[in-house]
Amino acid sequence: MVRFTPLVYRLGVRMLRSEAEAEDVSQEVFLRMHRSFEAYDPTRPLGPWVARTAYHACLRRLEGTARIERAGDPEALDAVPDAGGKDPEKAALSGEASALLLRALEELPAQDRALLDLRYQEGLSDAEVSEATGIPVGTVKTRIFRARVRLRGWLEPALGRHGT
Amino acid sequence: MTESSRTLEELAEAYLDGDLPPGEALAFERDLASRPGAAAALSAALALRDLLVSLPPLAPPPGLAQRIAGSLPLRTPGKASEAVGPSPLRAALGGLGWAFRGTILATLGTAAPAASASAGMAQLRWALGPLGAPAEPVPRARRPLWRRALFGRRAR
Numbered sequence: 182m183v184r185f186t187p188l189v190y191r192l193g194v195r196m197l198r199s200e201a202e203a204e205d206v207s208q209e210v211f212l213r214m215h216r217s218f219e220a221y222d223p224t225r226p227l228g229p230w231v232a233r234t235a236y237h238a239c240l241r242r243l244e245g246t247a248r249i250e251r252a253g254d255p256e257a258l259d260a261v262p263d264a265g266g267k268d269p270e271k272a273a274l275s276g277e278a279s280a281l282l283l284r285a286l287e288e289l290p291a292q293d294r295a296l297l298d299l300r301y302q303e304g305l306s307d308a309e310v311s312e313a314t315g316i317p318v319g320t321v322k323t324r325i326f327r328a329r330v331r332l333r334g335w336l337e338p339a340l341g342r343h344g345t
Numbered sequence: 346m347t348e349s350s351r352t353l354e355e356l357a358e359a360y361l362d363g364d365l366p367p368g369e370a371l372a373f374e375r376d377l378a379s380r381p382g383a384a385a386a387l388s389a390a391l392a393l394r395d396l397l398v399s400l401p402p403l404a405p406p407p408g409l410a411q412r413i414a415g416s417l418p419l420r421t422p423g424k425a426s427e428a429v430g431p432s433p434l435r436a437a438l439g440g441l442g443w444a445f446r447g448t449i450l451a452t453l454g455t456a457a458p459a460a461s462a463s464a465g466m467a468q469l470r471w472a473l474g475p476l477g478a479p480a481e482p483v484p485r486a487r488r489p490l491w492r493r494a495l496f497g498r499r500a501r
Contacts, residue, residue, distance in 0.1 A: 182410055182413065182414055183410040186405050186409055186410040186413070187402075187403075187404065187405055190403065190404075190405035190409065191402070191403045191405075194403050195403075200406075203405075204405075204406065204409060207405070207409060207413060208412075208413050208416060211413050211414075211417065212413075212416075212417060215417050215418070278396055279396060279399070279400055279401065282393075282396050282397070282400065283400065297397060300397075301394070301397035301398050301400075302397075302398075302400060302402070322362065322364070326355075326358055326359070326362065326364075329358055329390070329393060329394075330354060330355060330358060332393060333354055333389060333390070333393055334354075336393065336396075337389060
């Protein structure tokens with residue numbers, strides 16, 4: 182459990198955007214796994230099972246809040262990094278590229294944030310992300326691809342500087 | 346989606362993913378040399394991947410794993426768990442000899458079902474019999490001591 186707590190917690194923070202909720206969901210995830218441990222197939226790797234349980238626990242929590250987010254936060258787009266309004270050179274030079282990326286990530290749908298987190302932070306392959314989320318591999322690739330294209334659209338100036 | 350319908354950014358992402366058909370991949374590599382925009386798109390795509398991988402890791406609060414572990418129930422309720430094995434007390438006693446079982450049960454106070462203190466002592470004497478020198482013949486137990494200790498004497 183100690184080994185997988187960071188994975189569950191990180192996924193919770195990325196998807197739910199709340200550290201307190203991430204702690205709650207971590208507890209829920211391990212309780213669920215504890216109760217259904219007899220159903221675990223020991224011949225399969227544990228990581229994707231943990232990630233799948235965490236992913237779906239987060240989705241269940243989001244189902245209750247999605248409507249509130251849409252209705253209660255009409256200015257959410259204001260938080261989108263405005264590449265034209267910011268000084269990308271200054272941001273990149275001062276090492277704020279990661280901060281910009283984190284803000285941009287928050288504007289992606291929770292599922293896309295989860296896919297990117299599993300793919301790049303946890304280092305899972307597309308197939309493992311597919312197993313962890315229950316989303317077909319092709320769809321995983323497409324969603325990650327589109328998410329990256331959106332991120333690039335927001336971060337293009339900073340990325341141009343970051344990449345040089 | 347054909348090359349003509351993709352933007353340079355999309356081509357760069359697909360190229361890095363290895364998702365371009367061989368012909369399109371070769372064409373994109375030629376573009377890298379001839380079109381400055383292609384090289385910039387590839388560079389930006391690589392930079393985004395670098396950034397995604399190098400985001401500062403989110404560490405869970407100290408002690409979270411221990412708190413969660415402490416909150417988990419000791420055993421899983423339900424039918425599935427019943428098939429797993431005996432109760433923790435039975436399991437703990439499972440590997441011990443009869444004499445030690447009696448001693449442990451008396452120590453834990455789980456021998457309370459004994460009708461009286463003298464009956465309890467008789468149980469313990471029986472249980473300790475193999476280790477000590479019994480002053481009187483060891484009575485033959487009709488039911489195992491642990492069963493009598495846990496579930497009491499059978500009504501006659």
